[in-house]
Amino acid sequence: MTMTTAPKPRDRRPFTATEQEARLPEGAVACLSCGQAVAHPAPGSLSTLSVWPVNASAAAQRGEALAPSELSVGRCEDCAARHARAVALVTVLGLGSIPGTGEVEADRLDAALAALDVIGHRGDSTAPLTRTPGEARDLIATLAHLGGGASWSARVIGGRGFGLCAPRRWAHVSTGQVTEIGAAYRDLFHRRMETPEQIGPPIENGVLPGCGFCGVGALYVRRSDAAAAWGLEVGVQPGQLGGKPTPDLLRCHLCPACRRAVEIVGAPGMPAVERALLAFADDYKPRAPWRVNFPADTRAWAALPLGTAPNRSPWSHLNVAKLRSELIRLEATGVVRHSLPGEPR
Numbered sequence: 521m522t523m524t525t526a527p528k529p530r531d532r533r534p535f536t537a538t539e540q541e542a543r544l545p546e547g548a549v550a551c552l553s554c555g556q557a558v559a560h561p562a563p564g565s566l567s568t569l570s571v572w573p574v575n576a577s578a579a580a581q582r583g584e585a586l587a588p589s590e591l592s593v594g595r596c597e598d599c600a601a602r603h604a605r606a607v608a609l610v611t612v613l614g615l616g617s618i619p620g621t622g623e624v625e626a627d628r629l630d631a632a633l634a635a636l637d638v639i640g641h642r643g644d645s646t647a648p649l650t651r652t653p654g655e656a657r658d659l660i661a662t663l664a665h666l667g668g669g670a671s672w673s674a675r676v677i678g679g680r681g682f683g684l685c686a687p688r689r690w691a692h693v694s695t696g697q698v699t700e701i702g703a704a705y706r707d708l709f710h711r712r713m714e715t716p717e718q719i720g721p722p723i724e725n726g727v728l729p730g731c732g733f734c735g736v737g738a739l740y741v742r743r744s745d746a747a748a749a750w751g752l753e754v755g756v757q758p759g760q761l762g763g764k765p766t767p768d769l770l771r772c773h774l775c776p777a778c779r780r781a782v783e784i785v786g787a788p789g790m791p792a793v794e795r796a797l798l799a800f801a802d803d804y805k806p807r808a809p810w811r812v813n814f815p816a817d818t819r820a821w822a823a824l825p826l827g828t829a830p831n832r833s834p835w836s837h838l839n840v841a842k843l844r845s846e847l848i849r850l851e852a853t854g855v856v857r858h859s860l861p862g863e864p865r
């Protein structure tokens with residue numbers, strides 16, 4: 521069993537320590553995560569950090585030969601239990617990128633859980649944040665970098681903490697870091713409380729009130745996800761979308777499905793419109809648009825007269841049923857399907 525202890529107050533050896541650091545007791549190692557001294561680390565729990573001198577790059581420029589110092593670190597009981605929890609969660613939730621692996625994901629999840637640990641949430645109290653793979657990934661994306669940055673090993677690799685430890689768990693973490701973790705945690709918690717709703721694109725300053733291609737006026741998303749769902753504003757020329765040319769570009773946002781078509785085709789013109797329409801009409805099966813005879817009135821919603829209300833469902837300004845019959849007819853005549861680069865066959 522790993523025993524943990526704080527440095528003894530009666531230790532009168534001279535040391536230059538701040539409140540964030542204390543001299544590491546003889547024979548102990550620092551916990552690589554929370555920084556406290558681990559008095560009797562189990563041999564299997566040790567790992568080695570390679571620490572380069574703080575001024576390594578300047579010395580290297582002067583042509584001096586440099587070698588990193590090796591420093592043993594361990595895991596205290598609390599941090600070992602948290603890491604084991606992360607490893608188990610990666611398996612249970614299937615977060616490993618390749619089946620049977622998941623070491624990297626476990627370390628990242630542990631870093632996110634460590635950030636929660638810094639602000640006092642540990643053990644079972646973190647369970648509501650990791651119930652599904654999506655929740656665990658959200659937790660990782662929000663907090664892993666902050667938890668990693670707050671770890672004792674980050675301090676050591678940054679050139680501080682050699683021969684030192686944190687006088688108590690997380691004592692080395694700055695007030696600024698704690699504030700940042702707290703803010704990110706509140707954001708995460710707030711997102712979890714939200715329920716999806718119908719949200720339209722941002723329409724300040726004359727931006728069109730629907731997806732420029734399919735014309736859908738609202739996406740069913742959480743409010744905090746709406747900006748990402750609608751993406752960046754794009755400038756489109758109605759003349760290149762099946763409509764009459766205008767002197768100026770129209771500004772709009774595109775829904776995720778239409779954005780994907782633009783990404784595949786490379787530009788927001790008619791080929792991308794046809795691809796997005798086809799993906800919608802054909803249940804998102806990849807098919808080469810140039811083999812389909814599109815009806816002559818095929819156009820993007822942004823190519824309709826200014827002031828046209830957005831669609832309640834995608835592409836409802838066009839006769840999608842007619843296009844579907846054309847696709848069924850093509851299917852029956854045995855037209856060969858092709859996929860474009862970047863799409864599954």
Ligand SMILES: [Zn+2]
Nearest residue numbers: 551554596599
């Ligand atoms: Zn620890």
Ligand SMILES: [Zn+2]
Nearest residue numbers: 731734775778
């Ligand atoms: Zn769209």
